Amino acid sequence: MLDLIHVSDEVASALEDGRAVVALETTLVAHGFPAPDGVQVGLGSEAAVRAAGAIPATTGVLDGKIRIGLTESQLERFTPQARKLGPRDLAVCAVQGAVGATTVGGTLTAAAAVGIRFMGTGGLGGVHRGFPTPPDVSADLGAAARIPTVIASSGVKSLLDVAATVELLETLGVPVLGYRTDTLPLFYQADGGPPVSARVESAAEIARIADAHWRLGGNAVLVGRPPDESLEVERLIAEAVAAAERQGVSGQGVTPFVLAYLHEHSAGETRRVNRDLIVANAGLAGEIAVAYAALEQ
Ligand code: PSU
Numbered sequence: 052m053l054d055l056i057h058v059s060d061e062v063a064s065a066l067e068d069g070r071a072v073v074a075l076e077t078t079l080v081a082h083g084f085p086a087p088d089g090v091q092v093g094l095g096s097e098a099a100v101r102a103a104g105a106i107p108a109t110t111g112v113l114d115g116k117i118r119i120g121l122t123e124s125q126l127e128r129f130t131p132q133a134r135k136l137g138p139r140d141l142a143v144c145a146v147q148g149a150v151g152a153t154t155v156g157g158t159l160t161a162a163a164a165v166g167i168r169f170m171g172t173g174g175l176g177g178v179h180r181g182f183p184t185p186p187d188v189s190a191d192l193g194a195a196a197r198i199p200t201v202i203a204s205s206g207v208k209s210l211l212d213v214a215a216t217v218e219l220l221e222t223l224g225v226p227v228l229g230y231r232t233d234t235l236p237l238f239y240q241a242d243g244g245p246p247v248s249a250r251v252e253s254a255a256e257i258a259r260i261a262d263a264h265w266r267l268g269g270n271a272v273l274v275g276r277p278p279d280e281s282l283e284v285e286r287l288i289a290e291a292v293a294a295a296e297r298q299g300v301s302g303q304g305v306t307p308f309v310l311a312y313l314h315e316h317s318a319g320e321t322r323r324v325n326r327d328l329i330v331a332n333a334g335l336a337g338e339i340a341v342a343y344a345a346l347e348q
């Protein structure tokens with residue numbers, strides 16, 4: 052395993068000492084923002100994790116290895132040309148020696164292999180709108196069903212069928228916690244989402260719930276933190292989803308296409324809100340990881 056997975060010295064020693072570590076993904080770096088914004092969002096997320104007192108473990112595939120803990124120059128290699136790696140794609144990418152950016156599901160898969168239990172992201176993938184033929188359901192959900200972690204997010208991406216995704220999360224046994232809110236944030240938008248399965252008030256409370264959930268054999272816990280600045284972009288999202296369909300964009304291409312469309316047509320507003328919410332979620336993941344490490348003492 053040592054030759055397949057490379058853990059940076061800093062992350063390895065934190066894990067060894069039982070200190071707080073937070074996994075961060077690279078798909079949003081490579082495919083979630085126009086270059087070079089993605090790298091800045093990645094660095095901002097790492098800084099937020101550190102400010103919370105935890106160690107960031109940004110994850111991706113480079114040089115035939117799954118790398119956990121990246122340097123800045125390694126992070127810069129996650130360009131739009133990188134493959135997008137869900138859970139099934141990690142092994143293939145490593146063996147073929149390609150550059151691969153991990154999604155939430157891909158990141159959780161790598162994190163689980165080395166014992167990292169916390170991650171921060173923008174929005175979880177889920178059930179795409181309209182339940183098209185063939186249906187498109189993010190592999191993030193399968194990963195959440197089988198990997199014990201806390202995922203700090205702004206809910207599921209609102210370009211999806213959020214209500215259907217929340218139903219499926221219940222089916223899969225994933226608690227959906229609202230961080231100081233009763234409804235699941237709609238990614239860019241704080242209010243108007245479906246009810247969460249429970250409201251929570253603090254990182255310490257989330258850490259205790261995760262600990263109890265894992266002791267009962269449970270897996271992921273999804274935490275929804277409302278974005279500080281709320282943006283109503285439903286009309287634009289509907290437009291973007293329709294444009295994707297018209298242009299025959301499907302599968303892994305849909306989410307990046309829709310995000311890029313929004314960034315382009317909102318005069319940079321979705322870009323700003325998306326960046327800020329990702330960084331804030333990384334910070335919350337750091338606080339939860341620190342609270343969990345304190346439970347273990
Ligand atoms: N959050 C963001 N921007 C993103 C993503 C999340 O703010 O680009 C990525 C995550 O990597 C997530 C992926 O796992 O989108 C979902 O892609 P898909 O719908 O193809 O499964």
Ligand code: MN
Binds near residue numbers: 188189
């Ligand atoms: Mn998909």
